[in-house]
Amino acid sequence: MEALKVSPGFEKILPQEYQELVEDGPYGRGLAVKDLGTFKEVIEEHPLCAGCGLGLAIRLILASLPDPGNTIIVGTTGCNSIVMPQVAIHNIHALFGNQSSVASGLKRALRLRYPDKTKDVVVIAGDGGVADIGLAPTMHSWFRRENITTIMLDNEGYSNTGGQESGMTRQGVVVNMAPVGKKFPKIPLHEIAKAAGCAYVATVTPARARRLGQMAKRAILIARDIGPTYVQIFCPCSTNYKFPPSETLKRAKETEITEYMSPEAQEFIEKIEKESQSRGGKE
Ligand SMILES: Cc1ncc(C[n+]2csc(CCOP(=O)(O)OP(=O)(O)O)c2C)c(N)n1
Ligand code: SF4
Secondary structure (H helix, E strand, O other): OHHHOOOOOOOOOOOHHHHHHHHHOOOOOOOOHHHOOOOOOOOOOOOOOOOOHHHHHHHHHHHHOOOHHHEEEEEOOOHHHHOHHHOOOEEEEOOOOOHHHHHHHHHHHHHHHOOOOOOEEEEEEEHHHHHHOOHHHHHHHHHOOOOOEEEEEEOOOEOOOOOEOOOOOOOOOOEOOEOOOOOOOOOOHHHHHHHOOOOEEEEEOOOOHHHHHHHHHHHHHHHHHOOOEEEEEEOOOOOOOOOOHHHHHHHHOOOOOEEEEOHHHHHHHHHHHHHHHHOOOOO
16 A cells, blocks of 8 residues: 555664554455454554453454544543554544544545545544533534444443443442442433434444444444444443453343444445455455
8 A cells, every 4th residue: 555655764763563564454455353363453552451341342443444544533531542542543532522523523624635535534432422421522423414433432431530430331330439329221322323313323242253343344334425323332341340351251242232224324235245245255
């Protein structure tokens, strides 16, 4: 890929990791979760706690981007935001809760600046950022039918600030700073997303790695042409929910996998997946 060539003169001083990304990274290669272990990933280290579901989810999402060299991730404060500076994909850190507004403006600006290219804008943020403090910007991006994907890393609480309950915490759950237990049910944001105009809505967990990859990819492709998309990934938090790292996947399995597509999105996905299969691709 032209954009990823090393500038002449820099070959000898470019750090090894960067050289490997240019030579063996995922850019422009159409890779997927099934290819993990055969290429240089855009993330290799992260500072998350042992057993954190976010680490697994982020790795899978990044391995599933349809066009990583032309993707911009918009994030906000939370445990996931301490990962993004180490990821070799363009990313922007928005003010807490404001990520969908920043992503909307960015998508529109990129369309004007690069009318002949497709740039994928993907919001990746926590449940507090998406469903509580950022709920209005999130929903208004859906009402406006912005061509962006929103991925919520749902660890059912505010983890980065020590364990407050969020709207996505389940009823009755006690976390560090919610000692009497959550008094109302988890927000059904995936249902609200459909009513708000999302063309594609999925709920999944990192325990279903390939399915998560397929859903992230579908969401990003549908957002390009049809409308806003939403993927909600249940990512158990070992630190605030106080369970050993060995239980992460077992807990992750305790959530329902759901997928909704508007009729237009369904037709689009059937068409592009058939084309991909005829070219030999599977995911
Ligand atoms: C404008 C603003 N308000 C509040 C905060 C404090 N804050 C930082 S992280 C966070 C909670 C993040 O929760 P969530 O979005 O669920 O992500 P998690 O840490 O659980 O991954 C809060 C309230 C902030 N940084 N900025
Ligand atoms: S506090 Fe929870 S969500 Fe945050 S890094 Fe640790 S395990 Fe992950």
